[in-house]
């Protein structure tokens with residue numbers, strides 16, 4: 528289970544998250560939507576402590592961190608190990624082959640042997656439809672392929688929850704569809720996922736839970752079909768209207 | 774035809790000088806590049822003592838002409854009770870210059886590593902040490918390498934200043950042949966050709982290396 532409690536974060540005195548509470552059940556997929564600047568990325572980045580929250584609690588599996596009290600580097604890494612993150616711009620390591628991108632983190636973080644790590648990497652790349660790409664360098668791969676490599680790299684560390692921050696926003700729609708397809712398969716296999724997205728089809732058809740954020744808080748949460756059919760908050764209504772217009 | 778006859782006569786001594794010039798270049802790089810790495814991290818350090826010490830070292834090394842540093846090491850240090858051989862003081866002086874200039878190139882390279890890649894590593898749960906080792910340093914070096922290679926060529930030419938402290942490098946050999954035979958024109962043309970024969974291919978090489986490095990970026 529992933530739980531965020533009373534999470535607050537400000538940048539330079541400017542509050543970006545204000546007392547956010549969110550619970551995500553094991554094996555479910557949650558879509559996080561909302562207008563630009565709502566704090567969606569910041570919430571995700573607080574969950575793996577890429578940003579340090581000012582206050583609040585983050586609990587993932589058996590690891591819990593209270594932002595107000597001191598925590599050790601070990602606790603921070605332990606929490607991060609429970610999460611995998613996929614970024615809008617992939618953030619692969621350009622100076623390493625695709626295979627090494629997926630292998631090195633396994634060796635350094637999980638202490639896997641090279642053979643073991645390569646075996647797992649090959650397995651995951653094949654699952655992403657990239658079985659023959661191991662020897663390539665990232666810049667020789669299309670955006671859609673790079674994003675699937677990034678997903679394989681994160682999955683190789685066996686995270687408990689996968690955090691996606693607009694994984695298809697930098698991609699052409701057809702290419703984005705390949706990535707969404709992979710994510711859909713992951714969801715079907717029971718991976719716990721939190722997905723910031725503007726893909727309303729994905730949110731409606733794949734996600735069990737929809738969270739709508741605005742101005743640093745969650746304004747609405749529940750069944751995606753219900754919220755999309757009948758949003759109760761006026762800001763949700765205008766946001767959905769704007770998105771569906773596009 | 775006297776040019777070629779003279780050239781044949783002067784060449785052994787000049788080649789001996791060239792060897793010393795190359796050795797001095799190599800030694801300065803050998804000691805200067807690790808120093809530059811330390812200084813680059815020193816400048817980035819949040820520790821104020823480390824930061825300002827590194828900044829001072831770099832600014833003096835870049836601010837003072839190499840000739841001044843060289844003269845200081847050879848003529849100045851003995852006054853303070855430390856006497857070094859000509860070669861040692863030249864190496865020390867050029868190591869400082871190398872450390873100072875290359876620290877700036879390396880610092881630029883390190884800060885040129887895209888933030889996204891660093892975050893990618895952090896999000897995976899890599900320690901900061903591993904992130905430096907596998908992402909920041911290799912990429913930073915890559916970004917800095919063309920400037921470093923350009924600097925190496927300039928350093929090689931700068932070793933000619935060592936003739937002022939009696940290091941028997943190419944320039945000093947040329948000078949002594951010139952003053953004993955008065956065939957300055959011949960000998961300096963030859964010296965110039967020898968410097969160019971190293972510098973120009975080295976510059977080509979650095980362009981080639983740069984192209985190769987950027988292949989994956």
Ligand SMILES: Nc1ncnc2c1ncn2[C@@H]1O[C@H](COP(=O)(O)OP(=O)(O)OP(=O)(O)O)[C@@H](O)[C@H]1O
Nearest residue numbers: 538539542543561562563564565566567568569570
């Ligand atoms: N590192 C930072 N420093 C200062 N301000 C920041 C920083 N990161 C985010 N912000 C601000 O926090 C607010 C929320 O940003 P965030 O990126 O979380 O929004 P978002 O919901 O992900 O928006 P988008 O849909 O545009 O990605 C914005 O006003 C943004 O300018």
Ligand SMILES: [Mg+2]
Nearest residue numbers: 567568569692
């Ligand atoms: Mg965002």
